[in-house]
Amino acid sequence: GAGVSQTPSNKVTEKGKYVELRCDPISGHTALYWYRQSLGQGPEFLIYFQGTGAADDSGLPNDRFFAVRPEGSVSTLKIQRTERGDSAVYLCASSHGAGELFFGEGSRLTVL
Amino acid sequence: TQLLEQSPQFLSIQEGENLTVYCNSSSVFSSLQWYRQEPGEGPVLLVTVVTGGEVKKLKRLTFQFGDARKDSSLHITAAQPGDTGLYLCAGVGGEYNFNKFYFGSGTKLNVKP
Numbered sequence: 001g002a003g004v005s006q007t008p009s010n011k012v013t014e015k016g017k018y019v020e021l022r023c024d025p026i027s028g029h030t031a032l033y034w035y036r037q038s039l040g041q042g043p044e045f046l047i048y049f050q051g052t053g054a055a056d057d058s059g060l061p062n063d064r065f066f067a068v069r070p071e072g073s074v075s076t077l078k079i080q081r082t083e084r085g086d087s088a089v090y091l092c093a094s095s096h097g098a099g100e101l102f103f104g105e106g107s108r109l110t111v112l
Numbered sequence: 113t114q115l116l117e118q119s120p121q122f123l124s125i126q127e128g129e130n131l132t133v134y135c136n137s138s139s140v141f142s143s144l145q146w147y148r149q150e151p152g153e154g155p156v157l158l159v160t161v162v163t164g165g166e167v168k169k170l171k172r173l174t175f176q177f178g179d180a181r182k183d184s185s186l187h188i189t190a191a192q193p194g195d196t197g198l199y200l201c202a203g204v205g206g207e208y209n210f211n212k213f214y215f216g217s218g219t220k221l222n223v224k225p
Contacts, residue, residue, distance in 0.1 A: 004154070031211060042118075042200050042215040043155070056212060091154055099143065099204060101213055103154025 002026065004104035006092050012110045013082055021077040021107045025094030031055075032075050033101065034067055035091040043091055049075060082111045115139055116203055116216035124222040128190050133219045135201035136183045142205035144177055144184045145213070149198040160204075191223045 005024040013019055025032050031050055035043035045059040049069045057067070064082075069075040079086055089108050093101040116137045125131055135144070143162045147155035159168050161177035161184060168175045174187040184201055201216040 033213070035215070040198070040218065040220055042116075042218040045212065045214065048211065050211070093154070095211075099145075099160060100157045101147075101155070101202075103156070105153055 004092055004094055004102055006090075006104035006107050008107055009105065010108045010110075012112065014112050015082060015084060017082050017111075019079045019082055019109060021079075021090050021092075021109070023075045023077070023092030023094075023104060025073065025075070025092070026096075026102055027073075029094035029096050029102070030072070031095040031097060032069060033093045033095070034075070034077050035093065037089045037091055037106070046077070046090075079109075082109075084111045087111045115214045116201055118199075118201060118216040118219045120219060121217065122220050122222075124224065125191055127192055127223055127225050129223075131188050131191060131221070133186045133188075133199055133221075134183070135185070135216050137203055138182065139203065139214075140181050141203035141214075142181075144181070145202040145204060146175055146184070146186055147200045147202060147215075149200060149218075155198075155200055188221075191221075193223045193225050196221055196223050 007022045033048040034046040037043045047057040047067050052072045064080045067077045087110050089106040091106045093103045095101050116135055119134045143160050145160045146158045149155040159175045164179045164181045166177045172189045176185045199219045203214045
C-alpha cells in the first residue's frame with residue numbers, strides 16, 4: 001500500500017520486557033514523527049526525524065525510550081524495561097514537508 | 113503538558129444540530145490544522161489555516177484561525193452521524209520549532225441519529 005505502515009498492530013508484553021515498534025513511512029517522505037496517544041486524548045509528541053537524524057527528541061519521556069532511522073526510511077521505536085504506564089497507542093506519521101502529517105493506524109501496546 | 117487546549121472535551125448531540133469546537137493556546141503558531149480520528153485509525157487532516165483571521169469552509173465544516181494565530185474554532189452545521197469521531201487541532205511550528213506539530217487534547221463528538 002501507499003500509506004504509512006506500522007507493525008505490530010497490537011503488542012501485549014509483560015512488565016520489564018523489551019519492545020520494538022516499527023514504522024514504514026510513505027516513500028519519499030523525509031520527515032518521520034512518533035507520537036503516543038492515550039485513550040480519548042490527543043497525540044503526545046515523542047520524537048521526529050529529518051532524514052536519518054533525530055531533529056527533536058525532547059518528547060521522549062526517559063532513557064528507556066529510544067528511536068532510530070538508520071537509512072532515512074523505516075524507523076524503530078525501542079522501549080526497554082517496559083512499565084504499565086507505557087501502555088498506549090504509538091502513532092507514526094510521515095511528511096513530505098508540505099505541512100501535512102500522514103499517520104499510520106498505530107501500534108497498541110499493552111504492558112501487563 | 114498540552115500547548116493547545118480544546119473545549120469541550122466531549123460532545124453528544126442529535127443529528128441536525130450545530131456545534132462549535134474551540135482550540136486555544138497561549139503560543140503563536142505558523143499555521144493550525146484540524147484532524148479527525150476514528151477508532152483504530154490514525155488522524156486524518158481536514159484543513160490547514162495559515163493567516164490570522166482566515167476562514168475556510170469545507171462543506172458543512174467552517175474553520176477559523178484567530179487574528180493572533182493562537183486559537184481556532186471548528187463549526188459544524190447540521191451534524192450527521194458520519195461526523196462522529198475525535199477532532200484534534202494541531203499547532204504547527206511557530207516560536208518553538210518550525211517542523212513540529214503540537215496536538216490539542218481532543219474533542220470527542222458523538223452524533224446520534
